[in-house]
Amino acid sequence: MLSLSPKKLPSADLAPAQLEQGVSPWRDAWHRLKRNKLAVFGGVTLIVLVLACGVGPFFSPYGYEQTNLDNTFAKPNLSHWMGTDQLGRDLFTRLLYGGRISITVGLVATFVALTIGVSYGAVAGFFGGKLDAFMMRVVDILYALPFTIFVIMLMVFFGRNIYLLFVAIGAVEWLTMARIVRGQIMSLKKMEYVEAARSLGFGTQRIIFRHMIPNILGPVIVYTTLTIPGVMMLEAFLSFLGLGVQAPMSSWGVLIKDGAEKMEEYPWLLIFPGTVFSLTLFSLNFLGDGLRDALDVRSAKD
């Protein structure tokens, strides 16, 4: 691994200078994360995937909608690494372009969910009382509703608009984030260090931004990492039902749908997109779990 070699570690630990200097909690978490092999694997895979989808299409000799009717359903070969589809389009290129869409939807919709969830949860947790009780009751009720069904209705009635997709998914996925943030803010309000900061004469703003926010950042980051795969899954789910991104654009969900229809004779059309999509979800989950272990100071073993 990338961490210090075992021989050097004990002496470094014992060095008095090191002890006095201390390590910031973030640096500490970073060291723990680096020791988690699966999390590192997930992180590296994600970086590779994002780079490939971001930069890869510029190096591809094919376009995502460039058809070649003389070369349909080609098996994977040297000029088409993942073969071609029913219109002779290069699957590898389409996979990279599709990745752009899927990853963008994942990030933007998660950001929408993050914004709603954090503000809602922070307001409820900070003001407490009746307002909090009401706001959380609303969340409880929304939890019980068939929200995916609403998203399907929205997508059908307002057309398959990609911006609507961001909002619709984001509007569904914020509930858990709101609960987490509310709980965090509430417990932090009662913490002695917040009281101490107040008694030292710091203003509310400084307390919130300098003392409270960094402390809820951990759970928020962790849960954000775990929301992204959920969002990407929902996008693929909708695209699979024919309610997501429209042809000739592709997303991983669209490619999986197309592949599933033709898998009997041309299984690679399903296997490549399916594998890449699953690998992405794997990596995000591993990274999320790793971050949870690394950032949760209470469960830290050292």
Added chain:
Amino acid sequence: MFRFIARRLLQTIPVLLVLITASFLMLRLVPGGPFDSEKATTPEIKHNLEAYYGFDQPLHKQFFNYLGNIVLHGDLGRSTKYSNRTVNEIIADKFPVSLELGAWSLLIALTIGLSAGILAAVYKNTWADYVTSGIVMTGICVPTFVLGPLLVLAFAIHFGWLSASGWYVWQDRVLPALTLGIVYAAYIARLTRGGMLEVLGQDYIRTARAKGASETRVVLRHALRGGLLPVVAFLGPAIAGIITGSFVIETIFQIPGLGREFVNSAFNRDRTLILGTVMLYAVLIIALNLVVDVVQVWLNPKLKFD
């Protein structure tokens, strides 16, 4: 307990009212009506159709008619796509199929999930644990719409043991139920392992062992009750997920259930059918959540009905 249930049921009423109003308005206010088909309909036909369904009346009148019919007669109206069928008939026809699919999936999820979770907890940090965790991670990360076609490819097309579509004989039921259930089996296994590990470390388990109870008895009789708590809490979301999952599964395996009907009705802009299905799913999810909450308190005396 009865007070708890009664209060929850009372709370359901405003929730359903809000839901029904929101869905109703949404379906009425969006562009595109149910009679805008590619085939040109003459204005007279369209007008007659709208009169037949009462869509020509003022919005508030339509709404109260709709609400009144539900409350007084349990009548969800007529489908705008299949004009000779009522929504109640369609639901009565299609819902049992989805219900059966959901029941098999839940059974598979619980059987596989609980056994795998208990095994992983009892044989913690052995190969059995690692293999289970690996399978669990796979189950969580491979989406149903990838897993389903892959299972079809392997077991229906390659080996020819099971069928790839339809809903007639038991061979038709295995793959859809397995595909839908496996994700929840994975989550349940993970939760069971965590719950069991926590319980197995507690004093009353040591007491049970000290009394000379066999290991099987300790695990299944003493530990499982406590270890099941997180699983029961998860059942609410799991049931909701199985319901939405059935849309995709019924599409992949061409099962004539309500899930596929719902997706089609959305494409057809079949207002009444959409509304009726949404209502049914909402009532179902709310009711099952209530059952889950009651079971949770029954299993864990520390919780109280409040």
